[in-house]
Amino acid sequence: MGMVGGGIGAFIGNVHRMAARLDGEIELVCGAFSSDPEKSKRSGAELGLPPERVYGSYAEMIEKEKQLPEDQRMHFVSIVTPNHVHFGPARMALENGFHVVCDKPLAFDLEEARILERLVEETGLLFALTHNYTGYPMVKQARAMIRDGMLGDIRKVVVEYPQGWLSARIEATGQKQAAWRTDPDKAGMAGAMGDIGTHAENLAEYITGLKIAELCADLTTFVEGRLLDDDGNVLLRFDNGAKGILHASQICAGEENDLNIRVYGTRGGLHWRQQEPNSLVVKWLDKPMQVYRTGAGSLAPEAQAHTRIPAGHPEGYLEAFANIYRNFAICLRAHLEGTTPDPLYTDFPTVSDGVRGMLFIQKVVESSRKGAVWVKV
């Protein structure tokens, strides 16, 4: 793995590294950790990389790595930069034969996203997008139960992603995470909706197997002086006739990272909360509520396959994130060896999920700008 971005101190870069390390399947071999070559060097040194594999730019990394013998060079790039620096390294990597893991949202805008999707199709290279919440075992359990019809026909979906950390204008104080996320030149056309709304959208479609067909979005910028939305409420209509609500916010003061989803069908409903990710509450029309638990008996094979330790030993965010990397690694190994991977381990979000996310961003912004009217997706 060669990393683009994620210099020392970066939040998500370190998350990617821990996730990649956890299962011992992936080794960080090189990186271009910063657009500042000096900072990149220092970061690479702290990470224990040999100086000659720490590059001053992603372009340099891709070029130089390509010149290494096949058995020595990186197999894939991991892109952990702000949104506006996803497209460049992703395209260049694909064009030069490198597989890609990319942070979400996929790109700066829908057009970029579609170009990447086409490149992936043309090259046959692997592309994982780290919508990491789909890596949780109980999310896979929820998806399996709905797919198998246990809840009946799906009628209603409520997906929420409240955070509170942008309740005040901390981007003005130099907080880096806040700064680029609230800057239209770096984040793209949406703020909260792009950063976390897309996670909610992805989770809802992943768990239900449905597609959002129409939406009506009311986006707001509550914090004075901010340029992008920090809150959004969206009505949803799914392709099967189900209705839904999606709301995402970064001004819900006091909330940490409370992504959660409820899905109701004709026979029952389920509820999953990211902050207590090892429980899946299932409510039935006509029998007592159940709580499915990570690692406990009677789970779907895909839930079991993404669990590392026995029930009651809580797995968390990093383990879910690592499930994306591990599946990517398993598929990559199979790809390199020309074998077929175990289908239990082929599940990770792809470039197409990324296109869908960019489409979602475009549509919620379009709807909101027109006065919160219905638009087709």
Add this chain to the structure above:
Amino acid sequence: MGMVGGGIGAFIGNVHRMAARLDGEIELVCGAFSSDPEKSKRSGAELGLPPERVYGSYAEMIEKEKQLPEDQRMHFVSIVTPNHVHFGPARMALENGFHVVCDKPLAFDLEEARILERLVEETGLLFALTHNYTGYPMVKQARAMIRDGMLGDIRKVVVEYPQGWLSARIEATGQKQAAWRTDPDKAGMAGAMGDIGTHAENLAEYITGLKIAELCADLTTFVEGRLLDDDGNVLLRFDNGAKGILHASQICAGEENDLNIRVYGTRGGLHWRQQEPNSLVVKWLDKPMQVYRTGAGSLAPEAQAHTRIPAGHPEGYLEAFANIYRNFAICLRAHLEGTTPDPLYTDFPTVSDGVRGMLFIQKVVESSRKGAVWVKV
């Protein structure tokens, strides 16, 4: 108290009676318990009323009671009939000098509601509407904290009322509670939105002190053959610029009665759930989350005043309902004695809350019929 409706076997009639009894301030002295005089008689007998105070109709009750000496007749009527039989007895009671307690929603339509509001103004009689959820101590605590600015300026409100009991077409099986609630001739123009959406609307406005200024409602009838909405998702805009979401449903399979509300301000947020009503979760931007508890120290005077037993001895739905009745009784006693009631005990929903609820019903239906567009309230 003279009761209209609520014959033996009725759900809400018995709730009203238990609530009225709890504090020993109110006595059931007469009733017209059913439109079927025989059934009314049997109900009255089972309730231990003398036969001569059990009437065949509300009209008879009001007329005959009026003829009794003042110190013997009922002081007020309690109307616990389906929606289409609220207006008749309420109007007649007011016109004949009787105070009124009425179940929600106030009337069959907005026009009726406005007539009742005018009558209350003209007569100076007391009128309580049993939006009983405002009777919970922790709801009063939430209201007090927001009123006192503890959460800062309010930015976002999420109020939910999911139930699942109408997931199948049980009205076709003769289930009485379902039958009238899904019948446009009895329930009015809305189903779930009228029955429980109004509770959500009332709770949101009560706790925040804000008014809904605009809304966009997507109502759905999921169960085939049903004539009224059984699910509704609504975007809200409040008069202070806050945004919100209200959803109410009776097809959320597996949900019992999960009314809950979250309110976020610039300094923190709060969360209250009716199913665990003695806890109020308060989340702060910059300090650990707190859980306020019914009966525990440091609560607002109005929360304390509506609590009967020490912390940890859970109070429930009936105690909250009884708070409406007790405050009504305290105000009525003061009214009769020409005194001023203790202001801690004057808080109960009034005919004006009822008008507001009917307006809400009219507006969500209007919005939805036009394709889920924004309408001013």
Add this chain to the structure above:
Amino acid sequence: MGMVGGGIGAFIGNVHRMAARLDGEIELVCGAFSSDPEKSKRSGAELGLPPERVYGSYAEMIEKEKQLPEDQRMHFVSIVTPNHVHFGPARMALENGFHVVCDKPLAFDLEEARILERLVEETGLLFALTHNYTGYPMVKQARAMIRDGMLGDIRKVVVEYPQGWLSARIEATGQKQAAWRTDPDKAGMAGAMGDIGTHAENLAEYITGLKIAELCADLTTFVEGRLLDDDGNVLLRFDNGAKGILHASQICAGEENDLNIRVYGTRGGLHWRQQEPNSLVVKWLDKPMQVYRTGAGSLAPEAQAHTRIPAGHPEGYLEAFANIYRNFAICLRAHLEGTTPDPLYTDFPTVSDGVRGMLFIQKVVESSRKGAVWVKV
């Protein structure tokens, strides 16, 4: 009902009155509300009783009521005084043909308790002891599930009753509830163990159907200057070989009234908490955890019979307490009418449960005084 004790301001007296009122089956007709006749008068007046039925002492009440015609006099006495004033009125009531409801623990000591038990046997009168926690629907559900073998053979019981309100020496400040409970002349030989430990003991034996056969108790008085235990930890051995733990405390600072019990058998376990009394968590050896809920489908008949309102409308402490009174009233009515009551409604704690509680008190004190050694019960 004639009440002994419970003058205005008393906590438990008012609880008894509310519980007795709730279902409209019981009327307060007279009382000796205080050992101070003046205070008794004032209390009776506030409760709306005619002056001639408000007595200066329980002896006067029992004598005078006995002289009234049978259809006018009270049917039973309700004794809500401190422990040292249970025996006197209970004995006198029984000896004069009145049925009895008595607060717990039954008496000042085991000897008194056994005399009362004998009197009940001899007179055939009804005697209810308000171990009110057995009135909760989910407690009855737990009992039914264990009785029906759903958990298999019972192996382990953990019952806890932590409170924190006596963490400081508030009895020295004149707090009345604290004063008598910490006074050996009024409370008896035990403090926390008598006041709440007996509730825990009763709940454990009620739910499991087992009897404590041996115990080893380590009682402590943490608050300096206090004369009775304010904390106790007890190891239990049950008559079927199950093992257990019981702890009760009034110095668990910050705890409200967290009575809870866990029972484990060979097939599964259950957990009930008084502070969230409408949920019963059932954990299975080999399938997902379930949560049974008051009022929801599929419950045991005895759980349903003690529920007043639909699922999701929380019932609390007063409703559970009222279940004791209602069942007592139903049995009393049948007794008076010479009929057989519906067996679903005959369940309330009796004088024998009270004897068992007094035995428990005696044994834990004996064990602790000897250095926390094992004693047979």
Add this chain to the structure above:
Amino acid sequence: MGMVGGGIGAFIGNVHRMAARLDGEIELVCGAFSSDPEKSKRSGAELGLPPERVYGSYAEMIEKEKQLPEDQRMHFVSIVTPNHVHFGPARMALENGFHVVCDKPLAFDLEEARILERLVEETGLLFALTHNYTGYPMVKQARAMIRDGMLGDIRKVVVEYPQGWLSARIEATGQKQAAWRTDPDKAGMAGAMGDIGTHAENLAEYITGLKIAELCADLTTFVEGRLLDDDGNVLLRFDNGAKGILHASQICAGEENDLNIRVYGTRGGLHWRQQEPNSLVVKWLDKPMQVYRTGAGSLAPEAQAHTRIPAGHPEGYLEAFANIYRNFAICLRAHLEGTTPDPLYTDFPTVSDGVRGMLFIQKVVESSRKGAVWVKV
């Protein structure tokens, strides 16, 4: 790191490897993964080790590694074998100058434990015992709050460790984890008490800073044919006069791994549950309950220092386990470099904690065998 035990398929071996990997500070360089040399080879190959660093026995590993140049050989051994194979490799490692990480409990019996303690003292080598639960940020927060006197003087401790996985005699079916844990020749003199009771003991002493001074233990073997305790209830007396309860069980059917602790002082109490490890509930005598959360503001420096990601991104068992390894690595690096490690990162359980655990095992068994009597610790 060279590993002893933990061949492919072993539960705890893989846990140690994931924990060691997470932060990129530790590399597995060699191992003796099984007492079966063939199995060791296969395991080493799967883990990607060069064949020459995969050994047939721990003795061979220690001897051969010692002969490698200092900059190439392993720095420490990680011992992840059953209890009866802790002492041999630990002693030999220490005697040959290798640092040690060892799984708990420390040894087969107290005598072995004391020999190891002496060796650590004599050699000055580092020794970490993986009482991993002390690695959780909220456990460190609890310890800090108590140390700083926020709860006042500690009066009561309740520590529980219920599991249900040994409810049936699964050791007879060849389940490996069960087989050695229930075999006195491998596990030592205690079953559940040794395996998980020691975790509870360690957690209680770690969080409170108190020492257990006396105990009274009632151990039971519920499953027929089993040779060691599978359940134990223990009364505790601490050195400051606090009282406590410790119970640990592997027959609490339906429980997963519900280690939890409550501590009460004169000013408040706290509750931490391993299954929801990112919340620490703190209850106050005179103000609303608080919930401290991993990663959120206002935490003690040691809690923050052991957190990797922002609040609301749940960290779990592996992250806590990794905190032990990371601190060990930081201290080892400092030791090798002759520097002083940052005191925030020097906290891990040591050989002395292990001696304390073995003493606890010996004392609970002694107490129980004598009939559950009090013994001094």
